Structure formats: C-alpha cells, structure tokens
Amino acid sequence: MTLSLYPDLPTLESDRLILRKMSLEDAPDLFEYASDPEVAKYTTWHPHQSLEDSHIFLNSILKKYQNHECFDWGIVHKADIKLIGTCGLVNWVLPHYHAEIGYALSQRYWGQGYMTEAVQALLAFGFQKTDLNRIQGRCKLANRPSARVMEKVGMKFEGILRQQMFIKGSFHDMNLYALVRKDWENLSK
Template sequence: MLRVADIFGRFPQLETEQLILRKMRKDDARDLYEYASDPDVSRHTLWNAHRSLLDSQRFLEAVIEQYKSKEVTNWGIEHKADRKFIGTCGFVYWNPDHRRAEIGYALSKSYWNQGIMSEAAHAVMQFGFKKMLLNRLEARCNVENIGSERVMQKIGMTYEGTIREQLLIRGKFEDVKLYSILRSEVSLEC
C-alpha cells in the first residue's frame, strides 16, 4: 500500500512542453499576488481574492509547510517561455486505500484560453495514475465555471452529475459539477 510520504516525501517536479510544475517558493509571492488578487480568478474558488502581498506570502508559507510535512498539495505552474509563476495545479485529496484522488487548479487570467491548464492538469493526471496508482481521479467545479469544466473535458473526464448546493461560497450555496476519469479510460504515456 502506497503512503503519501512515499510519493510526496521528495516532492517531484513535472515538465510539459510549455510548463514546469514545481514546488512553490517564497519568491513566487509577487507573481502569485498578480493573479490571486484578480476577482475574476477567485470568482469560483473557495478562497477570496488576495488583498495584499502579505496574503500571497502567507499562502506560500502554508504550501511550503505542506511540502515539509510531506502532504498532498499543489504544484506551482511556471511558464517556460516567460519564466513566470502563473498558477497552481495539484491534488485536493488522495485516499490511497481506495486509490482515488481529486485535482484542483487556478490560473492567471493572462494565460486563460491557451490550453495551459489542460496541459498542466493532464500532467498531474498522468502522475496520479502512474505514480500514485490511482484507479479514479475526480474534479469538481461550480456550475457557472465553464473554463474549469472545459479543462476537465479536455483531459478526458466524464460528467457524472451535479451535486446540489454542495458548497457555501461567500454566503451562497453553490451547485457543483462532478467529473471523473478511471484508470481503464486513460492512455498512460511513457
């Protein structure tokens, strides 16, 4: 049986054609603040738009602590051409006993509609099925978050249904769409 520390004890770096998925660092704070302070980016998230650079620094400190504790967490997305930190993608949870996990992500608005998040999510999905030996990978989004839903569709996930009023976000109960993909439905790349 795999344990979280077996996989995330030495946090792996992933690379795609356009991206490096890596540990987040304290010096990512300005790039993080640049997109996390944008209300359009945080509109459908559980977190509020960052109001100051300090909010971004605190977020990074929390993630860095998760790396040290060998917990399941997010990769920072670095755009190769720009050498810029532009978002996050990773696992919201992992249940090794049931070989099931959920992914989540956020991306700077400057990089929307370019296939970047689909590329990052695909890399994380491949990692999950190959290294974590997942049987099932899930993702969720608010019903109004069309961009996030498109990412799920592009990486081959199947819509399973809408979970009514699952999340309380900024004082309003939100319906959430559930997508998943199974190991048997994935072509594992070498």
Template sequence: MLTGASTLPTLETPRLRLRWMTEADIPALFELFSQPEVTRYWSWSAYTERAQAEKLLRNIHKYFVERSLFNWGYARREDDRIIGTCTLAELSTQHRRASLGYALNRAYWGQGYGREAVQRVVEFGFTSLELHRLEADVDPRNTSSIHVLEGLGFQREGYQRQRYFLDGELQDAVLYGLLRPEWRAPGGSS
C-alpha cells in the first residue's frame, strides 16, 4: 500500500485537489472541526482549541506512516484552501477493506464538493489500493451523507442502535457497504 511513499498522492477532480495536509492547513482544519453543524454526526465533539487540530494533523501523519489511515484534505483548485477531509481508515490489506469518512466545511454545503471528493477516494481505494470493500457508518439523521453514499452505490447493510455517545446523547448508526464488483467507475465501466 503505497510502499515507500512519504506522503499521500494528490488526487484530482474537476473542481478539487485532494492532497497531503501540512502545518499550514491547521487553521482550516480547526475551522472545519470547530463547527458544531459539521461535528453533529461525527465521532467527536466540535473543537474548541487549535491544539486539537494540531494533534489531529500529527495523528494523520502518524497513522499514514503505519499505513492504517489515509486522510486527504480537499481544496478547491482556485485557492488550494482545505474545505474538507476524506479518509480511508482501518485499512486492512489482509481483508482488502477500509472504512470511509468525510467532512465538509458548512460554508460549502449543497455544492456537490463532498460527493466529488468521496467519489475520487472511492475510485482510488478500488483501483490504486485494490480494495474489495469500502464501508461507512452514518447517523440515520444525516440525510445529506446518506444521499452521498447511496448516490455512489453504497448499500445499507445494518442498523446499529446507540453506537455512539456524544455530547450527552446516544446516537444510532447505519452501516453502508460497497463492494468492488458493484462499483460504477467514472465513465460507466467497472
């Protein structure tokens, strides 16, 4: 899995550049994850200190070295400022699978950026990493995220009751999965 690479490869889409994040991106990461609307259905509470974004970036780099997490920041091509993240976590070469996660700054919601980034990472997972399965869990109230997953062909596979406890609230999760043979590659071939 990217043997010998010291950073993630940059992935391109028509409007976005998915790239390795550096210390210069800490302010954008803090802005992203300090928005309660963004973290409402996330696995942690909204950030309140810049140090939390600094620690996140250190962990992103650490787990990349271990090849257990690939986390891209994605930026619009015109300004290269990080507006979201897209992650392949829990990477397993033995089982050829990974968990998918993504977040988008609320200022850019409703413009298709999240779907564009996720679609490119799904393609990378199935082609470059030769994964067989991608999975994601999503709060059933997060209809925008469900729309992204279902639009890319993910199938609902299960319902996990009270899986998370966040900000004093028990939250359910819906498990989605996509197998390589079911995937529709850009351009219609698989």
C-alpha cells in the first residue's frame, strides 16, 4: 500500500471546490452546518450543540493528521471562500486494499452537485494515488440524496446490509455501494 507516500494529506481541487486539511480556524464554519439537525438526520453523529463540540471534533481530526492516520478533508467552496462540508476515505482495511467514503455538506449547498464533485475527487485520489482496490459507501435506506451521490459517481449498488449499524439507539439497514479499481478504469476510459 502506498499510504506512506502521503505523510501529509494532499490538497485536492475540482472545478468549484478545494479539499484541504482542516484546522481549528474552521470551527465556526463547521459549527454553522454541523449544528443543523437536518444535516445530522442520517449521520452517526449528533448535531453539534456548541462551538466546543466543533472544537472537539477538529482536535480529534488534527490528532489523527499528526499520526498520519486520517484521510478526512474539509470541503472549501472556492467562490465563497468558506468551509461547507467534510468528506473522507475512512475505515481502511489495508490487508484487503479497501476503504470507505463518508461525507456531510451544509444544507445551504445541497442539490447543486457539490458532493458528487467532491466524491469524484476522492475516488480519483484513492484509485490514482494509492493502491486501494475497492472503495465502498453505506447509507441509510431513507437517505436518497446520499445514495444518488454514489450512483452518480458510478458506484454500483451491491445490496442491503440488514440492521448493520446501531445508530442513535436503533438498528438500521444500510444500502451498500462500491467501486472497484476495474470499474474505475472502465469509467475513466
């Protein structure tokens, strides 16, 4: 695995977005959307109650950057010069060369193709700059926008994982999508 080539998380760029490391200065922008109950409706985390919650989250990310064990990017809107979300490659399973995507976006920016654009950049990084062979994503069945993002980037629906996650006090069925390197190469032709 060529992970060691990335002791520092690289900055990625797409047409409208910059994906970069987060810093404590992002706390106000992060809090602005992470405190929105609609954003946290389908996530594993609860809405942030105070700026302190955003600091705690960012500090945990900074610690992981230091240990070179974090592939979480802040999503910056180029024109607005504002952190509008996060996305990442998480749950790396090195012996099997796979990882998983995760993301959240400020409600103000929903429905304009931003997360599709960010995930395309993540997949390009994952398949072009590391040896990952499979990148998967899971979402609750009711989270159609998240499923659409995965469909739009070409990830294939693999089925429903029954009661696979225990989130906020109950078990949830999860849609499973994935792209393997072979699919990615075909998509990129």
